[in-house]
Amino acid sequence: MVNLSQNKVPMPEQDPEIRNKNFREVATGYTAEMAMEEAERCLQCKHKPCMSGCPVRVRIPEFIEKVAEGNFGEAYDLIATTNNLPAICGRVCPQENQCEQLCVRAKKGEPVAIGRLERFVADWYMSNRQLAKPEVEKKEQKVAVIGSGPASLACAGDLAKMGYEVTIFEAFHVPGGVLMYGIPEFRLPKALVQMEIANLKTLGVEIRTNMVIGKIYDVDELMQEQGFSAVFIGTGAGLPSFMKIPGENLNGVYSANEFLTRINLMKAYKFPDCDTPVRVGREVAVIGGGNVAMDAARSAKRLGAEEVYIVYRRSEEELPARLEEYHHALEEGIKTNFLTNPTEILGTDEGYVRALKCVEMELGVPDASGRKRSVIKAGSDFEIEIDTVIMAIGQSPNPLIRSTKGLETQNWGGIVVDSDSMATSKQGVFAGGDAVTGAATVILAMGAGKQAAAAIDKYLHGLLEDPDNPACFFTVTRPDN
Numbered sequence: 001m002v003n004l005s006q007n008k009v010p011m012p013e014q015d016p017e018i019r020n021k022n023f024r025e026v027a028t029g030y031t032a033e034m035a036m037e038e039a040e041r042c043l044q045c046k047h048k049p050c051m052s053g054c055p056v057r058v059r060i061p062e063f064i065e066k067v068a069e070g071n072f073g074e075a076y077d078l079i080a081t082t083n084n085l086p087a088i089c090g091r092v093c094p095q096e097n098q099c100e101q102l103c104v105r106a107k108k109g110e111p112v113a114i115g116r117l118e119r120f121v122a123d124w125y126m127s128n129r130q131l132a133k134p135e136v137e138k139k140e141q142k143v144a145v146i147g148s149g150p151a152s153l154a155c156a157g158d159l160a161k162m163g164y165e166v167t168i169f170e171a172f173h174v175p176g177g178v179l180m181y182g183i184p185e186f187r188l189p190k191a192l193v194q195m196e197i198a199n200l201k202t203l204g205v206e207i208r209t210n211m212v213i214g215k216i217y218d219v220d221e222l223m224q225e226q227g228f229s230a231v232f233i234g235t236g237a238g239l240p241s242f243m244k245i246p247g248e249n250l251n252g253v254y255s256a257n258e259f260l261t262r263i264n265l266m267k268a269y270k271f272p273d274c275d276t277p278v279r280v281g282r283e284v285a286v287i288g289g290g291n292v293a294m295d296a297a298r299s300a301k302r303l304g305a306e307e308v309y310i311v312y313r314r315s316e317e318e319l320p321a322r323l324e325e326y327h328h329a330l331e332e333g334i335k336t337n338f339l340t341n342p343t344e345i346l347g348t349d350e351g352y353v354r355a356l357k358c359v360e361m362e363l364g365v366p367d368a369s370g371r372k373r374s375v376i377k378a379g380s381d382f383e384i385e386i387d388t389v390i391m392a393i394g395q396s397p398n399p400l401i402r403s404t405k406g407l408e409t410q411n412w413g414g415i416v417v418d419s420d421s422m423a424t425s426k427q428g429v430f431a432g433g434d435a436v437t438g439a440a441t442v443i444l445a446m447g448a449g450k451q452a453a454a455a456i457d458k459y460l461h462g463l464l465e466d467p468d469n470p471a472c473f474f475t476v477t478r479p480d481n
Contacts, residue, residue: 003040006109011116020301020332023185023269027091032070035120039068042112045104050114053098055447056083056154060099060114067117076125079118084157085150085196085446087126088179090119091188093443094322126192131199136163141229141460144169144222146213146401149177150442151433152234153200154449155456160203162457167228169211174265177236178434179442181265182257184295186302187325190264214400219407219429230428230456233415234449237395237434243287247345248391252281252353256288256296256392263299281387283307285356287342288392289314292439294325296390297334308334309384313341313361313374337384339363339374345389356384397435404429414438422452423459430456 012028013019019026030038042064050060059078066075079086095101095115103111143159145152148170156166174180179193201207213219213235222228240255242248259278262268266276280303286296289312297308310329312319315338319326330336337358344357360380363372397413408416408425415424415431422430432448434440 002043003037005041006105008041008110008113008116009034009038011113016328016331016333019186020298023302025189026186026328029123030116030120032072032120032124035067035072035117036070038113039064039117041105042068043104049102049104050099050112053100053102055098055443056089056450058083058086058089058099058118063121064112064114064117067121072121072124073129075121076129079121082450083118083446084154084200086118087122087192087196088150088188089443089446090115090117090122092183092441094441096323098443126195131202133202133204134161136161139163139165139460141165142167142227143456143460144226144228144231146219146231146233147171147177147235147433147435148175148197148207149234149236149433149445150179151236151435151445151449151452152177152232153197154446155232155234155432155453156205156449157200157203158450158453159456160200160205162453164457164460166205168205168207169213169217169222170207170209171212172265173209175207175209177234178238181261182292182295184260184264184299185269186298187295212400214403219401219404219426223428229460230430232449232452232456233401233424233429233431233435234433234445235398235401235435236445237397237439239396239398239413240391241394241396242391243342243393245342245344247347247353250345250347250353250389251351252279252387253345253389254391256286256292256390257395259296259390260292260299263303269299269303278303279388280305281353283309283384283386284388284390285309285311285337285342285384285386286390286392287311288394289319289321290392290394291321291325292395293390293392294321294329294334296392298329298332300388300390301332301334305388309337309386310334311337311340311342311356311358311384313339314371315339315363318371341374341376342389343381346383353387353389354385356386356389358382358384395434395439397438401435412438420451421455421458422448423455428459430459 063075063078099114100111142165145156145168176193240257262278267274268276268278271277284300284305339361346355360377361374364375367373406426430452432452433445
């Protein structure tokens with residue numbers, strides 16, 4: 001029976017005035033009854049438009065139909081055919097811009113809550129079932145995966161299901177990449193990330209931590225000395241960007257990368273029960289308007305800051321953050337300074353931040369991205385008294401891998417790949433995720449990882465170097481050619 005309600009079943013959440021003082025998950029999840037009620041809103045469209053919006057092609061109507069029937073285990077099995085990390089995707093994917101945006105129910109009301117249902121199914125499965133190791137024919141070739149973020153985990157999972165011996169090399173002491181160091185506990189519990197990674201280990205994936213590729217081994221050594229037939233580079237975008245304005249070297253200025261890594265990976269929010277501290281002042285300014293800026297601002301609030309400001313040079317309409325995360329931030333008491341751009345960080349005689357000097361902006365003609373260009377309003381200088389500044393204006397790929405001989409990169413650091421095969425300019429080496437695109441979403445990185453896994457499988461079954469262009473990409477020798 002179809003549920004004709006135009007609205008989603010509401011997601012239970014912690015009260016804002018309680019959650020902004022703790023790091024427990026904000027959204028507490030559907031009950032089985034809520035999930036079945038929401039699943040009944042799905043029209044089971046013949047053409048399945050929602051699937052075309054999913055980078056990993058989750059079988060959305062099929063799994064939702066099973067949820068409506070109460071067959072949650074079968075629903076998980078359907079999701080798992082294409083998605084190795086459903087509990088993570090159900091929490092952090094921007095469904096509103098992908099699968100849910102194309103849902104037919106959105107034409108007259110709200111779309112089906114696809115992300116919430118995926119989260120429910122994954123959480124139910126982890127609480128009630130144990131992932132079974134699939135029976136696959138083992139292959140002789142070994143594949144090295146550098147990094148253990150979402151692109152790498154998706155690639156490794158698919159290759160393991162194909163029977164390849166896969167080893168992940170992770171620079172940090174804990175696997176998970178940005179899922180561990182970048183996304184706060186209140187949005188993505190770290191124990192859950194490790195449970196998803198444990199499922200990959202069940203598939204036979206080996207994970208070696210504290211392995212900085214480019215220092216301990218380079219890519220050539222992995223292939224020539226360690227016996228790997230192919231390499232996937234999924235090292236993400238962990239190099240923070242700064243504005244290059246005066247005062248960025250003052251005490252109290254963080255990159256969002258450092259700030260969130262201290263909190264998420266090193267558990268600074270539990271200090272002194274954990275070893276890593278993080279200093280948060282009474283008044284905090286977060287520069288930027290993306291999801292990372294929201295994460296940093298909400299984390300600062302939870303660590304005791306009295307006032308936290310989002311400082312963004314465009315208007316609210318141009319804000320790149322997920323609408324849900326922005327609304328949560330406002331509910332939790334985060335303040336906003338739109339059409340505001342910092343020009344200098346002012347310090348005390350002791351070298352600590354005391355204020356942020358800014359100018360007001362106004363919107364002009366659209367830039368290359370289609371957003372209106374922000375321009376300085378003459379004579380609009382002013383100061384905001386703050387004692388902590390967090391720069392959340394973007395990240396670029398780690399430069400260490402760029403030193404690999406024969407690996408072509410963009411001027412800004414991204415690895416050049418063929419968009420179909422994810423093959424790099426170096427034979428047998430593939431790449432995907434933020435290391436290629438710059439900072440993007442978890443699900444887009446996973447889609448790239450899956451795309452690369454399929455290409456690596458073809459390569460190891462006879463992918464040949466293009467004889468007309470031996471310095472660049474590869475072509476597949478197909479049996480029917």
